[in-house]
Amino acid sequence: MNKSTTVTAMIECPKGSNQKFDYDLSEKRYRLSKFLPAEMVFPFDFGMIPGTKGEDGDPLDIIVISEGSTFPGCLVDCRVIGALQAEQTERNGETMRNDRFIATARKMKGVCQPKTIRGLSDDILDQIERFFVSYNAIEGKKFKMLRLSDETVARKLIEKAHKKFLAEGSA
Numbered sequence: 001m002n003k004s005t006t007v008t009a010m011i012e013c014p015k016g017s018n019q020k021f022d023y024d025l026s027e028k029r030y031r032l033s034k035f036l037p038a039e040m041v042f043p044f045d046f047g048m049i050p051g052t053k054g055e056d057g058d059p060l061d062i063i064v065i066s067e068g069s070t071f072p073g074c075l076v077d078c079r080v081i082g083a084l085q086a087e088q089t090e091r092n093g094e095t096m097r098n099d100r101f102i103a104t105a106r107k108m109k110g111v112c113q114p115k116t117i118r119g120l121s122d123d124i125l126d127q128i129e130r131f132f133v134s135y136n137a138i139e140g141k142k143f144k145m146l147r148l149s150d151e152t153v154a155r156k157l158i159e160k161a162h163k164k165f166l167a168e169g170s171a
Contacts (some may be wrong), residue, residue: 005080005155009062009103012049015069023048023073028074040134043127045070052161053168056088057099060161063128065120066105078103082117083154084128089142098143100132101154117150 014023017037023029036042045066048059080103090100099170102120104113114120129145136143149157 005151005158007049007062007078007080007103007158008078009045009047009052009064009076009078011045011064011070012072013046013073015043015045015066016041017069018042018091018168021072036135036138040131043131045074045076047076049101049161051165052158053165054099054161060099060101060158062101062103064103064105065114065124066108072152077106077147079106080112080154080158081114081151083149083157084125084132085149085153085157086132087144087146088136088160089144091140092144094157096165099157100128101158103129117148 010023012023012030013019018038018041020033020036021030022033024031045064047062047064049062050059052060056058061079062072062078064078066076070076080101082102083102084102086098086100087095089095102117117125125148132143
């Protein structure tokens with residue numbers, strides 16, 4: 001049985017933006033983190049899954065595929081279709097898992113509404129991977145995709161990060 005995983009994503013960086021925003025948990029507002037090079041923009045809405053805590057100590061990252069873009073702070077109900085499991089190597093050489101979860105907006109009405117990660121075209125998956133490789137390279141970091149996982153694996157990873165959040169609290 002494949003139970004659909006739904007989450008509410010909080011968008012930090014809208015599709016098409018070259019501005020990186022981070023939600024400051026202690027101040028409960030957004031902070032401009034950086035500008036990306038002019039030719040580099042977020043390919044899809046990018047944000048976090050509140051109530052989770054990843055290996056890097058931050059909420060889990062999520063990419064929301066939809067027809068348009070939203071805005072920082074927008075809450076989007078999503079159907080998780082998979083995860084891009086990845087390692088990120090920081091400038092100091094420390095390597096940690098920093099997965100990206102991939103979801104579709106539940107309100108999406110377009111013709112192409114993938115139900116699984118394999119329902120996305122190779123072009124979209126390549127675009128997502130290339131974006132994160134380039135995005136991290138700008139900061140002197142390395143991003144390496146380990147595997148593309150289905151919704152079942154993604155659900156287990158989200159549940160684990162939610163339990164970690166409850167056990168350790170936020171930030």
